[in-house]
Amino acid sequence: MFAIDLFIYNSFTELREDEHGQGTLTYSFKNDAYANIISGSISWNGTPFIRQELFSTSSSLKGAKVIVKESSACGCTTIKATIIDPTSMLLQNEDTQSYFYTDPYSIQYVSTPLNDNGYQLKIIFSNKNEAYSGTLSYLTTGITWAPNYDLFLTDGAKWTFDAYVNIKNAQQGQYNVNNTYLIGGNVQLAS
Structure with a gap:
């Protein structure tokens, strides 16, 4: 479970997580979470890096x-x-x-434990002895939202209006959410 900001649009969600550390940033995705990530949407905004690698953790079992x-x-x-x-x-x-x-x-x-066959992202920075800081973000189709409204009329002159939001996490992953932003309208993604 990690702290994130969610930007939930009608057709996709952007997840943003602030990262700080030293050396190489290593980030893991479970198979079901990675399957919902929109191809090419993983990005890093922060300390300049020299290389980004994404690979299946099952390939780490080679050898x-x-x-x-x-x-x-x-x-x-x-x-x-x-x-x-x-x-x-x-x-x-x-x-x-x-x-x-x-x-x-x-x-x-014997030498490598069995893992969950997910995916691992590595961001390699130019100087592994310096601290890095930035925001890792990606787009996913696994989290959606829908509005829900209730209007109660009484005695013809009194009324109450309640608005709710139903957020559905189809990935079933647990997140510690700092902020959630609900964005209406349609956003066309370039393919």
Whole structure:
């Protein structure tokens, strides 16, 4: 859970988070949250950077040392292996140097823990010994809003008018929201 500002439009939401630190900024997205991010919308406004990298965390498993339970009748034999391709689960047997595919659930990770297969953003600054400061923002389709109005008339001369907002978070991610801005009208995104 992190502190953010939400700018909720009719068709998308901009999330902004202030970031401060030193070295490389590393930011993680779960798969369901990343799936709702509008392509090309991740941006950084702050300390100048030299490179921005976005990659699937499953790719970080490449080269990981693992132990695989061999699929035999007793299931008692194990194979020491190295992950060659984390997407297809192509492994190389350390003893025989042969290659094989396996089920990801039959693997025990020795050097790298199993992760949630999300995405990781890295922003590399020119001097890793200096502090960085700025705002990370991106557009998502996972959060929407709709107005709701109630008008109560009594005795013909008295009335009350109540206005509410229903905010729906389809991502089901938890956010610690500093400020929320509701913006009406249509905004066309360039594609």
